[in-house]
Amino acid sequence: HSFISKVWKSSLSCLITLSPSLCLLKCKEGHSGPTYESLQTVIDRKYFRPAVNLSNPTISNISFTLYAVLGVDEKAQILTTFLWLRLYWVHEFLVWDPEECEGVTKISLPVKDLWSPDIIVYDVDDDVSQQCPYVYVNHTGHIRYDRMLRLVSSCNLEIFNFPFDIQNCSFTFGSYMHTSKGYTMAPLHHEMSENSKKYLEASGEWELVIIQGEPGILKFGIDEWDIITFWVVIKRQPVLYVVNLLIPSTFLMVIDILSFYLPPHSVDRASFKMTLILGYTVFLLIMNDLLPSTANGTPIIGIYFSVCLALMVISLLETVLITNILHSMKCHDVPRWVQVLVLGYIARLICYTQDPPDRPEGDSAMPPPLEAPAQIVNGRNAPTPIPRIPELAQISADLRLMRTHLASVQKESVLHEQWCHVGYILDFMLFRTYILIISMYAFVIICMWCIWYRQ
Template identity: 30%
Template sequence: MYLGWLIFYLASVGSPSAAGNCSYKALIEHLGLGSGDVQMTSMRPVSMWETPTLVYMDLYVTSITEVNEKAQSLSTQVTIFIKTEFATTENQYVQLQNQGAVVTSNTLAATTTCEMNLHQFPFDVQSCMFTLQSPIHSNKELVINPYSDASFLTFSSKKAFQTQGEWELLNINTSKANFSTLGDPHDQLIYKITLKRRPLLYVINFLMPVLYFLILDLASFFVDSTGGEKLGFKVTLLLSISVLLLLLQDMLPSTASDIPLIGVYCVVIFTLIGISVLETILVNFLIAKGKTTVSVKKKESSSALSDVVKDTEGSPGSETDRHEEQRYTSDALKQILGELQAAAHLNEKERKGLCWTRVATIIDVVFYFLYLITVIVFLLTLFKAWFP
């Protein structure tokens, strides 16, 4: 962020020989300390030492360089008459206006802390405070006032804006306050800079893929559950969202006071897909149980039928012993009757196997509608929270 400061010193320096005049300049000359210009730089530009110096300031934002969410910091470049290790070459020129105002400005870069509320990330609006005050002069010696109003500062800053990055400048507000430690209170001029994030990059690269995974999970209910493709597909979706959650961890600070809504968005969708995977496992288990029951009973019935055929083929074909033939015929009839009973029992087991399959189908259909309703309610609630 580039910040422009415009400082006006309104000085009314009178003649030191005037009657009743008691200025810093007169005092220094009376003590014989005014032989050089070095002493002149330490004096406030007033004729009477009891008169406070009036300072008017303006702050202009021309670009935003970096906002670090992890470090909760804001990188800025300002224009002001101070010295820091980030400052550019100090301006050696000042402008003296005909009404007695002295205007000066310098440009420097600075990194300041900015407490951020990332609850609505990436649709968040951040406000950063810049507080200006004199480190040594109280409000009896130095009075700081804003030169322009907030609307003019906002309009001028937007007009001079140089970059179109992730952040958009909304407005600049000014306010005054007094701060007191041990002595007299100091004047404070507070600038509140409101920034709005442009969320398009996060919507395309993060929010939309997670939403697509949820839609694919809803569509996977129309895949046949008899094979293992449906379960494998759902597990793949779950792993994909896990990767996106790792990326989200690198974006957001770990010391956030409120859980960001984007975290709630990802965790809830991850949980929903996880529950969907468990439901698919249950449905596959019920279908497999029904198939196992039917296949086992069919195998037993086939074995009994083969025994009947063997017994019939093995009966004697000689007509010499009628009683033996009747006995074998009676045994064959008994075997056939047993086979009919086994077939009836098999039909009962088949019905039981179909019952397991029917239960699995009912669970799948009911879960799908409940799942769909839950997804719709969650997305609507999240949308209202993101855009109140």
């Protein structure tokens, strides 16, 4: 009780008369600034809000400079930043006349000896703050307090457009104890974004777009707290990921596309595609450390890599199918549904106009079998009997065998040409599909890059 009475006796005149002249700090001649005794009176009141009229809330301005984005953990949805927080408020008992204090307009005092607002960040998981031991006090009572903060805050990170993603995270500042009746806050936007952009230019992966502050009210029951929410919009620099992810993947896909120019019936084509798939699998394993992943979604670039791997596997299966068709199905007729579906609809759909190679004219028809000359018997034609000579009979049998063999070879050649035609159409269809998907992907990537560049 004696401590409280001692504190408030010195300011009793201020509370009763509300006269600013009675609340001025005293200065002695020969001293540069307020005297120790007058400052000690203010220090004794450090546990009380510095307001002459307690019904008037203390107004504080808040701003910060974003120095660096230390880390972004997409899986844990955590953003780690380093910023310099700056607070401004008015201490109504720290006022003096510079003319009486030899022109001194600003002094520094220990922050532990003065009242300071209890500002906290609501959406922070870890706060590693480096306290500044002093505050700067102006002769009008305006105080500036700087704090360096390393914040580990939660943020709803959207990674669908990775690596051309733009993140919008928030920092909510507010008082822990004082309600809006005793303490209010207001954002100070002056050069906040410009200073932060200047420091983030050399930070590497992230670039600042804008910082915007919006005051608000937090209600718990009948009490209300003043809060300020700062929206920090940052965008990723995609050059690193384009060089390390997109360009190698594009090279492998181009090589796989060029492999379609190898003959479909060649065994080397299948082994070449298997080597490409093995190389692409190793690339995906290396890429897994650079590609973000969350339980909420998968980036579009990850979907593209999966589609590319699936297309490579499909192209290998298509090569195996064509090889099987060209080596195993050449003795069977082409089914009717294959002719209608592949040779009819698919060929017209992909604008395939190449005809199968023509057969030599000598193989187009076989010579007719030998027949005996005819003679007229009783006005009718009748075959002339041929005398049975053993040598001629053996020659005739050999000719029949040769004719049967040539006919089977000719039929096998025709079937082989038909199945080759089917295989070429299927191969050309997958080749067109490859070209279409790669073109669409390149168009999407270019559009995303342009959108990222304009924002």
